Amino acid sequence: MDASAIAFYIFAAITVVASLGVVGQRNPMYSVMLLITSFGALAGLYVLLDAPFTAVTQIIIYAGAIMVLFLFVVMLLNVPREEPAPSGVLAALGPRGMQAATVLSLVLGLEIVWALSKVNRGWFAQDAAATSVSSVTLIGTTLFTRHAFAFEATSILILVAMVGAVVIARRER
Amino acid sequence: MSVDPQIVAQLGLIFVIFNMLVLSAAFMVWMERKVCAYIQDRVGPNRVGFEGVLQPFADVIKLMFKEQLRPKAADAVLFAIAPVISACAAFAAFSVIPFGTSTTVFGLLDEPIPLQVTDVNVAVLVIFAIASMGVYGIVLAGWSSNSKYSLLGALRSAAQMISYELSYGLALAAVIMLAGSLSLRDIVLNQSGTWWGFIPKWYVFLQPIGFFVYMVAGVAETNRAPFDFPEAEQELVAGYHTEYSSMSFALFFLAEYVNMVTVAAVATSLYLGGWLGPFLPDWLAWVWFLVKVFLILFFYVWMRWTLPRYRYDQLMEFGWKWLLPVGVLNLLATAALILWLG
Amino acid sequence: MIPLNHYLILSAILFAIGTTGVFLRRNLITMLLSVEIMLNAVNLTFVAVGRYLGTVDGQIITFFVMTVAAAEAAVGLALVISLFRHRETLNPDAFSSLKW
Numbered sequence: 001m002d003a004s005a006i007a008f009y010i011f012a013a014i015t016v017v018a019s020l021g022v023v024g025q026r027n028p029m030y031s032v033m034l035l036i037t038s039f040g041a042l043a044g045l046y047v048l049l050d051a052p053f054t055a056v057t058q059i060i061i062y063a064g065a066i067m068v069l070f071l072f073v074v075m076l077l078n079v080p081r082e083e084p085a086p087s088g089v090l091a092a093l094g095p096r097g098m099q100a101a102t103v104l105s106l107v108l109g110l111e112i113v114w115a116l117s118k119v120n121r122g123w124f125a126q127d128a129a130a131t132s133v134s135s136v137t138l139i140g141t142t143l144f145t146r147h148a149f150a151f152e153a154t155s156i157l158i159l160v161a162m163v164g165a166v167v168i169a170r171r172e173r
Numbered sequence: 174m175s176v177d178p179q180i181v182a183q184l185g186l187i188f189v190i191f192n193m194l195v196l197s198a199a200f201m202v203w204m205e206r207k208v209c210a211y212i213q214d215r216v217g218p219n220r221v222g223f224e225g226v227l228q229p230f231a232d233v234i235k236l237m238f239k240e241q242l243r244p245k246a247a248d249a250v251l252f253a254i255a256p257v258i259s260a261c262a263a264f265a266a267f268s269v270i271p272f273g274t275s276t277t278v279f280g281l282l283d284e285p286i287p288l289q290v291t292d293v294n295v296a297v298l299v300i301f302a303i304a305s306m307g308v309y310g311i312v313l314a315g316w317s318s319n320s321k322y323s324l325l326g327a328l329r330s331a332a333q334m335i336s337y338e339l340s341y342g343l344a345l346a347a348v349i350m351l352a353g354s355l356s357l358r359d360i361v362l363n364q365s366g367t368w369w370g371f372i373p374k375w376y377v378f379l380q381p382i383g384f385f386v387y388m389v390a391g392v393a394e395t396n397r398a399p400f401d402f403p404e405a406e407q408e409l410v411a412g413y414h415t416e417y418s419s420m421s422f423a424l425f426f427l428a429e430y431v432n433m434v435t436v437a438a439v440a441t442s443l444y445l446g447g448w449l450g451p452f453l454p455d456w457l458a459w460v461w462f463l464v465k466v467f468l469i470l471f472f473y474v475w476m477r478w479t480l481p482r483y484r485y486d487q488l489m490e491f492g493w494k495w496l497l498p499v500g501v502l503n504l505l506a507t508a509a510l511i512l513w514l515g
Numbered sequence: 516m517i518p519l520n521h522y523l524i525l526s527a528i529l530f531a532i533g534t535t536g537v538f539l540r541r542n543l544i545t546m547l548l549s550v551e552i553m554l555n556a557v558n559l560t561f562v563a564v565g566r567y568l569g570t571v572d573g574q575i576i577t578f579f580v581m582t583v584a585a586a587e588a589a590v591g592l593a594l595v596i597s598l599f600r601h602r603e604t605l606n607p608d609a610f611s612s613l614k615w
Contacts, residue, residue, distance in 0.1 A: 008517045012525045019529055019552050023536035028544045029251065029316065035548050036309070042555055045525075048517070049566045054574045056298040058558075061581045064305030066551070066588045068312070068335060073592045074544060075316050075328065077599050101538035109531025116523035136295065136355055139571045147575055154582045161586030169593035171600075 004048055011048070014041035028074045032067060039063045050134045182286050190290060194267060198430035199229035201470060208471070209478045239419040244319055247416065251317035256417065256424035259310025263431035266303040269296040270438045271358045273448040273459035288448075288459060289358065296357040297345055300439055304341070304394060307432065308334045311396075311413045314425070318416035326412030329485065330396060336492040337393035337400075343500030344387035347507045348376055348443045357439075361447030377444040382503045384444045386496060391436035393492070395429065398477040400488060437469035438462075445469075522563035529556035543595045543605045547588065554584050 018038035025031045039062045046055035143151060203218070203226055210217025218225030243252055268290040275285035293299060308331055315327020352360040366374045377384045393400040414425045441447055441462060450461030483491070529552055536549025558577045565573020595605065602609045 005517055008521065012521075015525070016528055016532070019532045022548050022552060023532055023540065023545070025545075028542060028548075029248070031545050031548050033251070033309075033313075035551065038552070039555065042559060045522070045559065046562055049522070049562050051562050051566065051574050052293060052295050053298070054562055054577055056295050056302050057578065057581065059302040060298065060305055061585060062551075062555070064302060064308075064338075065335070066585055068305075068308060068331060069588055069592060070544065070548065071309075071312055072328075072331060073596060075312070075324070077596070077605070098539060102535065105531060105535040105538050108534055109528065112527035112530060113524050116527050117520055119520060119523055133566055133569065133571050133574065134294070135571075139574055142571050143575050143578070147579075150579060154579055157586050158582060161589050165589040165593040168590065169596045 007044065008048055011041045011044040014038070015045070029071075032070050032074060035070075036063050036067050039067070050132065052134055053136050053139055178282055179284065179286065182282055183290075186286065186288070187290055190267060190272075191264065194264060194431050194434060195427070197434050198427050199233075201430045201433065201474075202229040202232070202426075204471070205474050205477075208474045212475075212478045233423060236419055236423045241419045241421065242416070244416050246319040248317040248319070251313045252416075253421075255310050255314035255317060256414075256421040256428070257310075258313065259307065259428040260424045260431075262303055262307040262310060263428040263435065265306075266300050266435045267431075267438070269293055269299050269357055270435075270442060271361060271447060272462050274455050287358070292356060292358050295355045297349055297355050297360070297443075300435075301338075301342060301345060304435075305334075305338060307394075307428075310425075310428065314417065315413040318413075320416050322415045323413050326415070330413060333396070333400065333488065333492075334394055336489060337390040337496070340386050340492065340496040340500045341390035341394060343497070343504050344380075344383045344390060345443070347380055347383045347504050350504075350507055350511060351376060351379060357442050357447075361442050361449065364446040365449050373446055373449070375444060375446040380444065380503070380507070382499060383507070384440070386500045386503065387440060387444070389496060391440065392473070392476070393488075395432045395436055397429075397433065397473060399480040399482050401477075401482060433470060433473055434466065437466045437473070440469055441465040519563060519567045523560060526556040526559040526563070529553075529559065541606050541608065543598070543607055546607070547591050547595070550587070550591075551584060554580055 015038050018034045018041065021034040022031045022038065025034060039058060043055040043058045043063075046052070046058060206228070207217045207225070218228040221227040221231045243249065269292070271287065271289040271292070273288040275287045311330045311334075312327045315323040315325075315330070318324070348360065349355060352363045354360060354363070360376075364373070364375050368374060372378065414422055417425060445465045447465075448458040448462040450458070450464075453460055533549045533551075533553030533556060536552065537546050540546055540549065558580050561573040561576050561580070563573070565571065565576075598610060599605060
């Protein structure tokens, strides 16, 4: 096994374990911290995928901006922990609806894993994988030419979201 | 089993850089106390070693023997990891900063290794990313201490760091456009040469406003006076690290000084031509780097002991209503000039 | 080089974890965090497939997803704050005035 394979499995394990922790954790503060860990490991996976620019953006935007926002809200609300779950796996899952939800999400997971494992290397051009996709210049040029409209639309979206967030969160006077 | 000398040299370089950073933090503590003493017409530490240079080491030894306290209501896990996050984030940024040209360690190596831990092609963004991670150490310390002073310090610091990060990023973007590269080594090499034989082609002359925005944002990012709200002594005891003692306090202290060194080193690489300078041979170029970093750090200390602290609302107003628009205009003007002049 | 399938299966697992979180947790903040996990699973798929197709489009779509996630987090958290002001709880079952 070469170094990149070992790195892949380490990062993948960190991501999965941390994500499970996010979902399983009762204290929202820990959830946020575990999610940041998970994003860090994902950034590592992006580096392995020859996308260092995306990896850094992942850290800057996700871990450095969005998660700080979450952390801020958790601190601001000083959210009490949820009531501890009753003992026993079935009882911990709560009412029947949630038991069904657990089963359904497990089924969904299995389905996606099954479907994606059918993806075949043969579908892609054999030499395509050898092309380097790490060039920041190439990303910039493509972003501002072919995807220029989507880029502008996103900036409007951000503006609208910003105004909306301020209006919603403001205290009525 | 044979050991590749290149790898050994690389590991040695990392070891040297790490220790240089720790030592520079110790030196900064001493310099800060000395400079502040002279500014206030005092003598400053002068007992341990020559003119008190060993004072920081005495302080560290004292801190090591102090009791490690933890408030009863604190969150044990987060309380323990917060200083570690702070220190790691501070040190990590140095992995992409170039110190000089390359070296063969007096001919011991076949191929020269660059005086830099690693030269990634998105180095400037890596520094930006790591700077944005530093806020977690502070926020977690404040929250997990379960003390009102710590929490207020942490909230202030988070708001301040996020606000000034935007201006910081805009200043970086203008330099990136000029250099046409995200690698710090390329950016430094782009600044070689002179205009009319005597003015060095440093970006500080092309980007005076950008340099100003960067330095102000950098000071705010490192929570230093006149922007030291997270630890405003008169209002918040010590801010986010009020409840910390012993070595975990020392880690925060270390992180603060290493962050200053990082900001100074990045400013040197981006605006002051990094290791480039006249008179010295190539293999001594790193001396220029140290000199420039030292001057910026001296400026930092000088500013801290000269300027009074802003008020918090003034800080936010300055960041959002002045610094950010200036940064945006600087970016636009730079882009327009690059297009116009080719 | 790691086969593409490994990345895809990893992202499928992450997506399923995110879905489980949204279904199971009774805490608005954790539910939003679970949505972020799902978005990241999709991002991983884009970047991985883009890599194996030799194009940067996958990474570019990832940037759009990130901006949308930022907008979603801002508005979502604003909603959480204003809901918390009304009911002093984060349990979504408490906000059922419009349900009958």
